[in-house]
Amino acid sequence: MKKWKIGVVVAAVVLAFGLGPAATHAVAADVIKWGVLIDLSGPTSDWGKNQVKGQLDATRWLNEHGGINGKKLKLLVIDDGYKVPRGVAGYNRLVDSENVVGLYIQSTGTTMTLRKKIVSDGVVTIAASFTSKFQNPAKTPFSFFVSPSYATMGRIALRWIKDTWDDSSRNPKICFLYPDNKYGRDILKVCKDYAKKIGVDVGPDQVINWPTKDATVQLMNMKRYNPDWAYITSTAMNGAVILKNARSLGIKTKFISNIRNFEETLITLSGGASEGTYGVHPIAPYGAPVPGMKKVVQSHESWHPGEMGTNVYVEGWVNILCASQALRLADKAGDLTPVGIRKAFEQFKDFKTGGLAPPLTFTSTDHRASMAAKIYTIKDNRMIAVSDWIELPKTMEYFGK
Amino acid sequence: MPAGLFHENYHTDERIFQTWFAKVWLIAFLLGGVLFPVFGSKYAISIMIEVGIAIIACHGLNILTGFTGQISLGHAAFMGVGAYACSILIGQAGLPFIVALPMAGAVAALVGMIFGIPSLRLRGLYLAMATIAAQFIIEFTIRRWDSLTGGVEGMLVDPGSIGPFHFDNHYHLYYLTFILAIAATMATKNIVRSRSGRAFVAIRDRYLAAEVIGVNVFRYRLMSFAVSSFFAGIAGALLAQYLQVITHESFTIHQSIDYLAMCIIGGLGHLLGGIYGVGFWFILERILEVVTTTLNSTYPDHMTWFVSIREIVFGFVIVSFLIFEPDGLAARWRTIRAYWKLWPFSY
Numbered sequence: 249m250k251k252w253k254i255g256v257v258v259a260a261v262v263l264a265f266g267l268g269p270a271a272t273h274a275v276a277a278d279v280i281k282w283g284v285l286i287d288l289s290g291p292t293s294d295w296g297k298n299q300v301k302g303q304l305d306a307t308r309w310l311n312e313h314g315g316i317n318g319k320k321l322k323l324l325v326i327d328d329g330y331k332v333p334r335g336v337a338g339y340n341r342l343v344d345s346e347n348v349v350g351l352y353i354q355s356t357g358t359t360m361t362l363r364k365k366i367v368s369d370g371v372v373t374i375a376a377s378f379t380s381k382f383q384n385p386a387k388t389p390f391s392f393f394v395s396p397s398y399a400t401m402g403r404i405a406l407r408w409i410k411d412t413w414d415d416s417s418r419n420p421k422i423c424f425l426y427p428d429n430k431y432g433r434d435i436l437k438v439c440k441d442y443a444k445k446i447g448v449d450v451g452p453d454q455v456i457n458w459p460t461k462d463a464t465v466q467l468m469n470m471k472r473y474n475p476d477w478a479y480i481t482s483t484a485m486n487g488a489v490i491l492k493n494a495r496s497l498g499i500k501t502k503f504i505s506n507i508r509n510f511e512e513t514l515i516t517l518s519g520g521a522s523e524g525t526y527g528v529h530p531i532a533p534y535g536a537p538v539p540g541m542k543k544v545v546q547s548h549e550s551w552h553p554g555e556m557g558t559n560v561y562v563e564g565w566v567n568i569l570c571a572s573q574a575l576r577l578a579d580k581a582g583d584l585t586p587v588g589i590r591k592a593f594e595q596f597k598d599f600k601t602g603g604l605a606p607p608l609t610f611t612s613t614d615h616r617a618s619m620a621a622k623i624y625t626i627k628d629n630r631m632i633a634v635s636d637w638i639e640l641p642k643t644m645e646y647f648g649k
Numbered sequence: 650m651p652a653g654l655f656h657e658n659y660h661t662d663e664r665i666f667q668t669w670f671a672k673v674w675l676i677a678f679l680l681g682g683v684l685f686p687v688f689g690s691k692y693a694i695s696i697m698i699e700v701g702i703a704i705i706a707c708h709g710l711n712i713l714t715g716f717t718g719q720i721s722l723g724h725a726a727f728m729g730v731g732a733y734a735c736s737i738l739i740g741q742a743g744l745p746f747i748v749a750l751p752m753a754g755a756v757a758a759l760v761g762m763i764f765g766i767p768s769l770r771l772r773g774l775y776l777a778m779a780t781i782a783a784q785f786i787i788e789f790t791i792r793r794w795d796s797l798t799g800g801v802e803g804m805l806v807d808p809g810s811i812g813p814f815h816f817d818n819h820y821h822l823y824y825l826t827f828i829l830a831i832a833a834t835m836a837t838k839n840i841v842r843s844r845s846g847r848a849f850v851a852i853r854d855r856y857l858a859a860e861v862i863g864v865n866v867f868r869y870r871l872m873s874f875a876v877s878s879f880f881a882g883i884a885g886a887l888l889a890q891y892l893q894v895i896t897h898e899s900f901t902i903h904q905s906i907d908y909l910a911m912c913i914i915g916g917l918g919h920l921l922g923g924i925y926g927v928g929f930w931f932i933l934e935r936i937l938e939v940v941t942t943t944l945n946s947t948y949p950d951h952m953t954w955f956v957s958i959r960e961i962v963f964g965f966v967i968v969s970f971l972i973f974e975p976d977g978l979a980a981r982w983r984t985i986r987a988y989w990k991l992w993p994f995s996y
Binding site: 289297304327341357364365428429430433 | 690800801953960
């Protein structure tokens with residue numbers, strides 16, 4: 249027993265001394281601290297790990313190429329395990345203790361829970377949760393995200409389905425598949441309303457909860473309605489199960505995945521069942537022939553040889569490219585405060601990321617970054633664009649809903 | 650002068666603070682608590698609010714699981730009931746906070762009693778399953794009762810106030826939590842040394858014997874559920890004030906399990922168990938957070954290596970406590986105290 253106790257003490261001392269030097273050289277002058285609150289150990293960790301990899305690589309690349317007007321950008325990553333209490337604790341630590349100038353928050357639940365606090369603290373946040381609720385600066389003045397909202401992408405998919413439909417005897421039929429949470433239900437009202445408007449018939453919803461182990465019952469229910477299309481709101485890990493089940497049931501319905509489901513890991517996880525399915529996505533797939541992709545691929549290949557690049561990784565790059573641009577503008581204006589950064593974001597007018605994402609625009613009354621996405625399909629285990637940019641008009645009809 | 654602590658009657662035996670030494674330390678502790686916001690940072694204060702809320706919740710769980718021996722895996726759900734009840738009573742019914750807070754506790758107690766009814770027939774693992782059902786039913790209700798709870802989008806909480814104190818101010822909320830945590834500790838202490846408390850312990854140790862000597866097992870079990878859920882309700886109402894926005898995701902089964910783990914670490918069936926457990930848990934969590942973020946930012950390329958440290962250490966700690974210290978830190982503290990009492994002249 250005594251030996252055991254001595255062991256613990258020795259371990260503690262070693263750890264303390266080992267970390268001591270690491271802690272002291274961590275913070276230096278001319279460093280801009282940016283927080284990242286992300287799931288690296290919970291149910292969406294496969295996504296979070298790729299996202300954070302992209303953000304860290306983009307930061308490294310940025311710092312090697314001049315930083316933010318010569319200042320270094322430093323990411324402070326906290327794992328929240330996709331749990332709200334840990335997310336809130338991590339937020340408090342980043343904002344109150346580390347004094348970050350802004351942060352990235354992944355989990356929808358955490359962002360929703362913190363929405364009042366973010367406004368009263370006045371901290372700029374970039375969300376991974378693309379809900380339209382964060383697009384109205386009258387309500388959430390400090391929230392930004394770099395993509396069309398989930399509902400907008402749903403509408404883009406519906407638009408494309410309608411435009412490519414050639415049977416004039418009837419309307420196309422669609423079902424929505426989603427988990428019963430904030431994220432899953434986010435698009436329903438807007439998309440159903442829009443579907444009715446443009447003439448797409450909506451069948452019964454199928455609720456497929458996380459973690460998805462089997463979706464046979466829901467797919468059989470769906471089969472009775474026999475829709476032409478099924479729109480999946482999920483994540484790759486869970487969505488892969490749906491596609492595999494659909495293949496073994498021999499379902500003829502065509503599947504179209506939302507952004508969080510449609511990523512390269514879906515291809516590997518679904519074991520071929522994703523072949524021929526579709527997805528709506530604003531971010532370029534890894535390796536796509538766009539000018540901004542060169543540095544992304546080079547960085548990934550030299551820093552992570554042998555690993556798979558994904559569009560989540562590319563999205564990580566886009567997040568940092570946007571944040572760094574806002575920080576650069578705010579720094580140039582000599583106002584590197586949350587209010588200054590917010591103003592800098594609101595100066596974005598068709599900000600280009602070299603084709604990694606559609607051009608982004610924010611104004612002081614409208615935080616809808618863009619309204620455009622492309623439709624992709626999976627062919628020979630690769631994502632191939634089947635449409636050009638589909639852009640919806642920036643009308644106020646579904647603003648903030 | 651007696652060479653030790655000797656009790657000559659039951660009155661002194663049952664006294665809460667048995668020596669002047671304990672009283673002095675307690676006063677020092679209280680002073681420290683009162684003065685804490687003067688020197689504590691904003692971050693430290695928000696952590697202490699979380700600690701206070703967790704202590705109240707853990708006392709509740711300790712009464713039910715530690716003293717009465719009824720395992721509950723639905724404690725966070727009862728906190729959710731309190732959180733929503735308090736926020737609805739303030740926001741929609743327009744009641745003042747000072748009325749809404751105890752009523753939130755009462756609503757949670759009522760719901761707790763309803764889910765406690767199966768305890769008449771169920772024991773041990775089976776009761777644990779029944780309380781898991783409570784967890785899921787309550788969570789589902791919160792998610793789907795859109796008109797009342799705001800559904801999956803959650804609910805904005807109107808900040809409560811008592812006189813000049815407004816609880817969207819963290820300093821004010823800190824003092825409220827501090828006072829209520831002390832009140833909860835005192836209430837727990839007094840419950841467990843009362844007639845009902847002895848009945849709880851009797852039921853825990855051998856329910857059949859308790860029944861034979863005239864303890865109404867069902868009644869006391871229900872009472873235990875009610876008291877426990879009342880504490881949970883109060884803790885939930887405070888959590889709602891702290892978070893300002895509540896969603897069902899703040900009251901998941903993970904939280905319930907965390908509270909149970911805190912109680913096990915601190916010591917089930919010890920008054921101080923709740924406090925030690927919560928203290929240990931938060932300190933460990935902060936240390937791990939600092940360790941992992943430092944490692945992460947020093948070696949960003951290997952970030953994925955370090956992210957699981959927290960899960961591994963927490964799992965390891967709980968297993969170690971179950972094996973080496975099943976009575977928790979409270980019992981360890983007692984052993985340490987007993988050792989030093991006679992030091993250096995032990996037997």
